Amino acid sequence: MPQPDDRRDDLGALLHRLVRRVLELETPLxxxxxxxxxxxxxxxxxESGPAQTQARLAAAIGRDxxxxxxxLDRLEGRGLVAREPDPADRRNRIVTxxxxxxxxLAGCRADVRAMEEGLLADVPADDRAAFLRTxxxxxxxxxx
Amino acid sequence: MPQPDDRRDDLGALLHRLVRRVLELETPLxxxxxxxxxxxxxxxxxESGPAQTQARLAAAIGRDxxxxxxxLDRLEGRGLVAREPDPADRRNRIVTxxxxxxxxLAGCRADVRAMEEGLLADVPADDRAAFLRTxxxxxxxxxx
DNA sequence: TATTGTTATACTCTATAACTATA
DNA sequence: TATAGTTATAGAGTATAACAATA
Numbered sequence: 197m198p199q200p201d202d203r204r205d206d207l208g209a210l211l212h213r214l215v216r217r218v219l220e221l222e223t224p225l226x227x228x229x230x231x232x233x234x235x236x237x238x239x240x241x242x243e244s245g246p247a248q249t250q251a252r253l254a255a256a257i258g259r260d261x262x263x264x265x266x267x268l269d270r271l272e273g274r275g276l277v278a279r280e281p282d283p284a285d286r287r288n289r290i291v292t293x294x295x296x297x298x299x300x301l302a303g304c305r306a307d308v309r310a311m312e313e314g315l316l317a318d319v320p321a322d323d324r325a326a327f328l329r330t331x332x333x334x335x336x337x338x339x340x
Numbered sequence: 341m342p343q344p345d346d347r348r349d350d351l352g353a354l355l356h357r358l359v360r361r362v363l364e365l366e367t368p369l370x371x372x373x374x375x376x377x378x379x380x381x382x383x384x385x386x387e388s389g390p391a392q393t394q395a396r397l398a399a400a401i402g403r404d405x406x407x408x409x410x411x412l413d414r415l416e417g418r419g420l421v422a423r424e425p426d427p428a429d430r431r432n433r434i435v436t437x438x439x440x441x442x443x444x445l446a447g448c449r450a451d452v453r454a455m456e457e458g459l460l461a462d463v464p465a466d467d468r469a470a471f472l473r474t475x476x477x478x479x480x481x482x483x484x
Numbered sequence: 485t486a487t488t489g490t491t492a493t494a495c496t497c498t499a500t501a502a503c504t505a506t507a
Numbered sequence: 508t509a510t511a512g513t514t515a516t517a518g519a520g521t522a523t524a525a526c527a528a529t530a
Contacts, residue, residue, distance in 0.1 A: 204472065205481065206449075207456050208362050209381065213402060214479035215355050222352055237353065250489065258357060263521070265490065287488040287529050305350075312351050319474050326470035328348065330463050335358035337349065394512065407498070409513065431506045431511045487530075496521070503514070 221315065225307040229300060230274075234259065235267050236308075239293065239301040242277065246292040249282075253291055255338055276300055365459065369451040373444060374418075378403065379411045380452075383437065383445040386421065390436040393426075397435055399482055420444055 204210075219233070226236050237257040247253035250268065254261040268291065271277040276297035282288035293301070316324050348354075363377070370380050381401040391397035394412065398405040412435065415421040420441035426432035437445070460468050 210475040327474040330471040331354040
């Protein structure tokens with residue numbers, strides 16, 4: 197029996213619980229591959245192509261540019277990404293995924309998707325589709 | 341045209357963006373009534389009845405018992421909740437919502453629900469229902 | 485002067501472990 | 508001794524502002 201709508205938990209409470217659960221499941225998967233959560237976010241953001249500036253990359257994953265630097269240092273140190281000065285404007289650093297980075301990303305993503313599959317296993321297919329569709333509509337990626 | 345499923349953002353990224361957006365919209369509404377986010381979570385958790393112990397209340401809202409205390413101090417100082425020793429075991433403090441607390445909660449909740457309504461305005465009714473149903477199924481409230 | 489990346493500083497949040505009072 | 512609540516301490520995360528290089 198469904199809850200009357202005015203008695204349900206707030207969206208904030210529902211989302212908070214779900215985010216915590218996803219993080220609990222996801223963190224150990226990434227740690228097993230030596231990757232922290234934000235490092236993974238960086239790798240994933242670079243999959244579709246290089247970032248023209250670090251500031252743009254930071255915005256794409258919803259972080260501050262200053263806090264991105266530790267992730268980039270780690271990833272560059274492991275040869276997973278490369279930072280090259282933009283010849284056209286040498287203030288900018290173009291960040292690209294290396295082949296090793298792409299391979300690691302593929303492994304991480306496979307693990308994460310399997311985790312998500314398990315999480316949503318009990319949800320009927322059409323509810324799942326509506327769920328993802330709604331998430332994408334209500335929280336679209338930043339323009340660009 | 342829908343994204344192919346393997347190209348969509350991870351659930352973590354989608355949820356992170358949405359939580360941030362909800363928080364951005366919700367925080368000023370609560371601040372206008374002099375309430376912080378976690379204070380509101382406490383009030384909401386007490387709506388259905390008193391908490392028999394502070395530890396149980398903390399668990400209900402997904403927080404540590406030590407971090408609950410500042411909220412309770414604030415709320416008790418404003419006469420919105422009451423902490424009374426349990427006569428049966430005086431180590432426990434029973435936390436109850438006062439009439440003032442209940443009134444403030446009603447106002448906050450109305451504001452929050454209106455915000456949610458606006459956020460989901462573009463989402464078709466059946467998708468919205470599936471969305472909330474799925475959230476509740478995948479991140480159910482803690483037992484008790 | 486303005487901007488990119490970087491570093492440094494302070495501030496908040498969180499986790500852990502003591503401490504007290506009851507049992 | 509064990510537990511509920513409280514307090515204190517240290518650590519991580521975050522925001523802000525300064526700094527160096529380049530435009």
